[in-house]
Amino acid sequence: MTDTPKIRIRGLRKAFGDKLVLDGIDLDVAPRTSMVVIGGSGTGKSVLLKCVLGLIEPDAGSIEIDGQDVLRMDRRAAEQQRARIGMLFQNGALFDSLPVWENVAFGLLARHKTDRRHARARAEEVLGQVGLAASVGALWPSELSGGMQKRVALARAIAAQPDILFFDEPTTGLDPIMGAVIDNLIVDCVKRLGSTAVAITHDMASARRIGDRAAMIHKGRIVWEGPATELMDCGNAVVDQFTHGRHQGPIQMELRR
Amino acid sequence: MNRLLDGVAAIGRTLLGTCRLTGRIALFGLDGLSNVVRPPVYGRLCLHAFLDIGYYSLPVVALTAVFTGMVLALQSATGLSRFNAESAVANLVVLSITRELGPVLAGLMVAGRAGAAMAAELGTMRVTDQIDALSTLSTNPMKYLVTPRLLGGLLALPLLVLVADILGVLGGFVIATVKLGFNAEVYLSNTLDFVRTDDVVSGLVKAAVFGFLVALMGSFNGYNSRGGAQGVGAATTNAVVSASVLILAFDYVLTELFFAR
The missing domain is CATH 1.10.8 (Helicase, Ruva Protein; domain 3)
Structure with missing residues (x-):
């Protein structure tokens, strides 16, 4: 592993009207590793991927790929940098x-x-x-x-x-067996290509199968980041509630307000 | 007083919104057209769009033109007979068809057929992330999806209108000679002697503008659709309605430019 992350995101902010979706995201993804980003619906996981892909323009922050900030490059250079990214869309597209x-x-x-x-x-x-x-x-x-x-x-x-692979909800809409098949294919492909992967998912089994590391987005920020093996027992109240699907906890308290 | 101010504010908001929308449509059209001179050019897609707009609209445009020419001959014969001017039927039919009805009716028919299909196709691509997928595969969606359609509309409609002109005049000729008892040779000679090149050319220029407008509104509404099936439905409706209204508005503007003395 080298010191320079393959992808380094700092202070990424994005609002749609008065709805703040990303509120200063900081995230590093090391080369040739798989990062799984989890979080509730509407917490900005897909927006995060689309910002890196250049499909959505963030309001502030930086996105570096191999140490180069794609938000401050000219359009052609940014397109060339992003051409090294492969993307699996949620519904296949x-x-x-x-x-x-x-x-x-x-x-x-x-x-x-x-x-x-x-x-x-x-x-x-x-x-x-x-x-x-x-x-x-x-x-x-x-x-x-x-x-x-x-x-x-x-x-x-x-x-x-591609050097980098993004997966947006790769197992959504599939039965558990087919979900496992897709996850294994993803792991195989990432290893064979030597790519760096970022996957976003709600599916905890999928997250553990795909990810080397995991991060959780909550209220527009990364609230926890660590090894994917610790996902189910990391000691963070927000992550624990989400990964175990509990009704009671900090996420539900916020919904009640 | 407050109610009055609210009313003025609402009018102002609508006006500003219309200006913003007009600007967005204009920039969208310019972006689409500017790609014509920037490689890569998707020749196969341009040909596909041309065939889709032109060739596959031919039956509906042809039928519209034939029936319009027939009705025009019948109506004008009835009306002109009051002034003993039945001999002007051929002139009236050919002028009406080439200058106005050919391009306007063909434009409206193509808006209903091809414009709606464009908006539905691009709208579905938008809501199923296919347009985003194009971007991730190093393909400019405007160049790949919009430019071929704009070119197709611009080039196909004049050819369609040329066919419509011929069939419309033919429809009038059939009614005039078979039903109204006109001499075929005299009717044809009246038609050909009276029509001038600029009558036909002005109609073809109108057709090119209308074809561009149909493709522009179909592409713009589809490309910017939001919100699933309902959004695609709204985009399709907006594409047809806005293209139809613009065709009629631009018809007036172009007629003023060509024929106002």
Whole structure:
């Protein structure tokens, strides 16, 4: 592990109107490790990822990738830096108008200008890595089950061999067995590529399977950060209530006000 | 007094909101068009948009044009007969079709068909994160999704209107000769002698503007839709209504520019 984090976030703030979603997020993710970010619905987990991806512009703070602040780079340099990130969206976000293989090869065709024949071969190879037959490449996203769509989305995220992988609720909407399959695929892919991964999830079993480290967002701030193995027993009242799904605790008290 | 001030404030807010929206639409259109000269150019998508807007709208536009020409011939024959001016039927039909009804009706039909489809498609892509996914795959969504549609609208509608002009005049010709007893040769010669190049060209220029407006409103409303199925529905409605109103408003402005003496 090196001293420079792969991703360093400092003082990240974002408000939508008068609703403050991120209130000074500080987070480091070391190279070639997996960080799981947990937190209740609407606490800003997806906003955090979208800020790093450049899909949402934060109000304040810094986001460094390999020591370079992407918020202060010119647009082209920031795009190049972010082009090294692969993203698995919560609902897959597969392009309905393209067959599966073109979805998987989209980044190769757009970013690396790979010719279509080679891009298709690479797409079929990556589909194999996520446990799908090459023949699936000829299908349309609407013809796939939820679990297959997630696998295709994972294949699309890793096809260009990114340095950093983001996973937004990777197991939402899947049965526990398929959830475990997706988690194992994610762990395999991250290890094989040597990537740095950030996943956000509500699913505690998934968090423990994917993460080396974990952090919890509450009221727009990181309230706890530590090894994922300690997630269920970290001694932080907010984290304990969330991970054990208790009715009583600091989170519920705030809802009652 | 307070009620009066509240009323003025509400009018001011609406006015400012309209100005803001107009500015956003203008910037969106400029951004979309500026990508035409910046590589990469998605030729396949441009062709797809052109076919979707032009070729697949052909049946509905053709039917509209034919029936409009037929009605126009019937109505004008009835009206002009009161002044013993039935010989002007051919002139009236060709002028009305080429200058006004061809481009306006084709624009409205394309707004209902292709504009609504654009808003629904882009709106669905927005609410299912597909547009964000494009950004994460090093693809500029404006260039990939909006620019081909703007180009498609701009180029397809003039061709559609050219076909509509011919079919509209043909519809009038059929009614005039079969039902009203006009001499076919005289009717055609009246039509061709009377129509001028600038009548047709002005209609085609209008068509290009209307095609751009339809694509712009369809893309803008879809691209900026929010809030799931309801948001996509609202975007689709807004796309059709705003494009239709803009077509009629710009029709007046362009007519004033071309023909006001």
